[in-house]
Amino acid sequence: GHLLSHLALRGKELLHRGLCGLLGCGQALARQVCEGLAIGTSLLAYLINSLVNVCLIGTQNLFTLVAALWDSVAGPFLRVTDLLAAFLAHVSSGAIAVSILLWSPCQLAFELLASAAELFINIFFVNIYGLVLLLLIIVVSAFVFNPGLLWTLTGYVLGYFNTLPSYHRLQRDVWRLYQVAVLTLGMAMTSQAWRRLVDWSLQVTNWSQGGGTTNRESTRPALSRSAVAGQRLQPSREEPSTSWGKALRRQQLNAAAGDGEGTPDNDPWVLLKEQEERKKCVICQDQTKTVLLLPCRHLCLCQECTEVLLQQAIYQRNCPLCRQMILQTLNVYL
Numbered sequence: 001g002h003l004l005s006h007l008a009l010r011g012k013e014l015l016h017r018g019l020c021g022l023l024g025c026g027q028a029l030a031r032q033v034c035e036g037l038a039i040g041t042s043l044l045a046y047l048i049n050s051l052v053n054v055c056l057i058g059t060q061n062l063f064t065l066v067a068a069l070w071d072s073v074a075g076p077f078l079r080v081t082d083l084l085a086a087f088l089a090h091v092s093s094g095a096i097a098v099s100i101l102l103w104s105p106c107q108l109a110f111e112l113l114a115s116a117a118e119l120f121i122n123i124f125f126v127n128i129y130g131l132v133l134l135l136l137i138i139v140v141s142a143f144v145f146n147p148g149l150l151w152t153l154t155g156y157v158l159g160y161f162n163t164l165p166s167y168h169r170l171q172r173d174v175w176r177l178y179q180v181a182v183l184t185l186g187m188a189m190t191s192q193a194w195r196r197l198v199d200w201s202l203q204v205t206n207w208s209q210g211g212g213t214t215n216r217e218s219t220r221p222a223l224s225r226s227a228v229a230g231q232r233l234q235p236s237r238e239e240p241s242t243s244w245g246k247a248l249r250r251q252q253l254n255a256a257a258g259d260g261e262g263t264p265d266n267d268p269w270v271l272l273k274e275q276e277e278r279k280k281c282v283i284c285q286d287q288t289k290t291v292l293l294l295p296c297r298h299l300c301l302c303q304e305c306t307e308v309l310l311q312q313a314i315y316q317r318n319c320p321l322c323r324q325m326i327l328q329t330l331n332v333y334l
């Protein structure tokens, strides 16, 4: 631009000089004015040109700077996004592959489980024996793995039964059945055949010990006398037989009568009072003795005291004289 403008200016100057040489020196003043004007215009053009050039160069520099800045800013960002996209693609493909890889064994396991459940149902739930077997297995395994459960369950069931009124009735019935069984056993023990058997065994024993009938006859009164001296006859269970008991009682009564006659205090009033006292119940000392206790055959209680005694527990139902267990009672009337 500078060179062109200089060349143009030089050309113009040469043209002016040529014109000056041709025209002569007549118009020198006008020519100088024209030269000054031309210099001024060329200076102005140069200034404008340089200004335009500066503006263009600045704009170009600005654009290149902006482009460089954009590159420097957007390049890493784009690179990061590219990297991220690639990474996501890899991850998603890997996840898909892993899920496929994992799903196939899971599917196999599910199928196996389903077939096992079907088999289980076919075995255990279709017929009643399988169901019972399954329940048995469950109960046994529960009790094996948790032994305390059995006791808690038993306690719970017992508590539940205790709340039922029918359970109490059942308990009472069982208790009565037990009492009836005990009484039946006692009656069998005190029955005639049993007594005969015991009598026979005692006779055999006495015969083998004493060696004859005469010895037994001689020992029996001695036994009765010792019993009378003790004021109470306390036969054991094996001892009493029907004939022996009657004989002993008769001898005891005779001996008592003999003793009563022998005593100096034989006032009839006192005797009557003693007789009345002997008829009284040994517990309440008020009512008359009317109940015979079996198997000890003591006549010592009234009806009310017997009922009170029979309401006790079975191990407390003992004769007040000999402490033998009462298995049966008989009402007697004098």
Ligand SMILES: [Zn+2]
Binding pocket: 281, 282, 283, 284, 285, 286, 287, 301, 302, 303, 304, 305, 306
């Ligand atoms: Zn009484």
Ligand SMILES: [Zn+2]
Binding pocket: 293, 296, 297, 298, 319, 320, 321, 322, 323, 324
């Ligand atoms: Zn008794």
